Amino acid sequence: MYETLVFSVVYISFLFLLYRRSETRPAFVATWNAPSDVCSKKYKIDLQLKSFRIAENENASFRGKDVVLFYEPLPGLYPKYLSNGTALNGGIPQRVPIEHHVQKVANDLSHLVPAKNFAGKGVIDWESWRPIFQRNTFEPDKLVYINESRKLAKTLYPNWNSSMIDKMAKTMFEESARELMVNTLKIVQDLRPRGEWGFYGFPRCFNYQIDEDECHKDTIELNDQLHWLFRVSTSLFPSIYLSSKFPSSTSRQKRVQGILNETLRVQSLYSTPRTPMYSYTTYRYTDSNKFYLKEDLINTIGQSFDAGMDGVMLWDSSKNFESRQDCESLQNYIESTLGPLVKSITNFAEKCSTVNCNGHGKCVRNSWMETSGVQMLISRNVYNFENYKCRCYEAWKGVHCNERG
Template identity: 35%
Template structure:
């Protein structure tokens, strides 16, 4: 594997400390697969309507039966799919009370119970359960622009009950009432999901966020770092991280970022913030699975190879559990779009996925005894988990059976030494030590 131009012995390197602490890491979501890639796009029409077979399962991409948004591997609960989520429509019409403090939490939970049992009938469901609520944010200060309506309507509600209060009193009370109700809706919905499907990986899409979107401002040097105030605000959401059993930040790329050095900075700090939150959430870290797209947002223009490395590769090197590749119906809107997706998978994406997932697995096996996941020693280094092209070949499978790509080659001692120079082990539960060889409780 290629990591740096220098190597050290494995023995001495295992004592080097990482720039940030690592607790026990999340166990692999699939046995022996420390890094998975989830395909979450409704592309079944490509086969049924246009006879274009994407054959995604051969790329170690986990998909639902019929490639739908809900199923045995991943279920996304959109706005109208889970309970009575309160929000305002685009025309300002309140739905289910509009604001959480004006809605019945009890009625919501009763409906949510039925919805969870309908969309996830398997009581032993142990995959991704993602709640996608984007109308409002649980922290008052983060409801700006189109979300400002949740603040103004909250203030109106307080004024109705306290007509003699000053604007400052109204604002303070409105904030308290909104945040308490928002927290109750989110926490108790997660708790219900965990009670009904306790093995599911429950979390909210887009949380945590880093709010490092100021790459659009060309008047200053973009660092990608999360504003300190936003890190502090994320710390105020510890109640959310404590109840979540997975985190699903997004690392979608806008087209204007293409061919710039901003992509790597943007993704790196968003993933690092999610990992920070994950470590502080509970005694052991919870899985982080960033949401990514294989196209730039609002286009059907596919990511460059460099931007695949900056999204999938960067996330893998930082030590997340996997990535969710989200897509919409544009992928299967026509035979042409289906063939575009298939071509990208066959020519670029499939090979890169095979490369990264194989490299992560080899690192786990050789550095962590198969009992841990590799993560960069220095989170800001340029090290990636890629196969050494001098020792490995990824070739298309021309036969009728087996995976679409065949991996040929063996890892060498110099690869393991190079790996150890740049990566350390984040042990799974029950294991400890620099190489995760020791079972906890053993002398």
């Protein structure tokens, strides 16, 4: 009797493991992450996102089963300086009591993500300071974190010279920032283990010059110093927002290429092969708020697919949902431009995965940075997969992912 019970448990465990190793992911998914619930609740305007294969939270809520986005100071006790100079939660990472922070993260998660089986994208958006000390010297509004860190080091070591103070300020800041971010990810992963957790905007590229299609060597070296962040993240969320200041579609295309290429590099070096990558994009130019031209939807969403991202996160600001006209304008844009393009790319990705990769991998374009890739194919409604190779999911291998790994 006992032997039979043991055998049954082992057999069931084996079947479960086999199932887990055989399950696949969507070939490409677009997830809505905009506070558009006002359109349906206040103005009775349904954006019909699902008809265009855009995943969204139930009732168009900003937080739900598909995606949860935490703005600072959530979750926990995120330290920052307000515009009036007031220090929130100590102002700098060195002043945050880590045990209190961890408890606050757990409480915030319990309140804002109550479903313990949450399996969506969990995104933490902390942008007031950069975890690499040197990076805070490049932006005027972040110099306060350099100065306050030096003041703290000087208080602790009043007899040290300026060079020693600078080194200690850097060490204390970076160690504390690392402890804060790593512990935040660990606690949310422990409490909601099925979620895909990461910080918004990492890795960054800072390729803001015209036609700059790769990250500067210094940026790459600083990203490498963040290996600890990429290793503990269970998802990567690079940001590929576009400004119309770039004078041509080609220059905007290259801007995105640099960020995506750096994401691929970081994932290959520091993440597991299964770590998903979702590009955070929008559909409005950041400097004018006008809707993207179709070519820039291709440059962002299309290039993300071609490069091998697992999907895109479609973000927008609450300031763009303040009137009925705002909702109607977006509804028209989704129906005429954004929606059909997302649906075409998603259908293409799914068919390519099924035909080329036997449903056990996703398609990635060969030499994706050299051509417009999926643009020509979807504009002609042509399903030609010859320029795509397979990147197999876990437990599968082979050119067409038809062999057990």
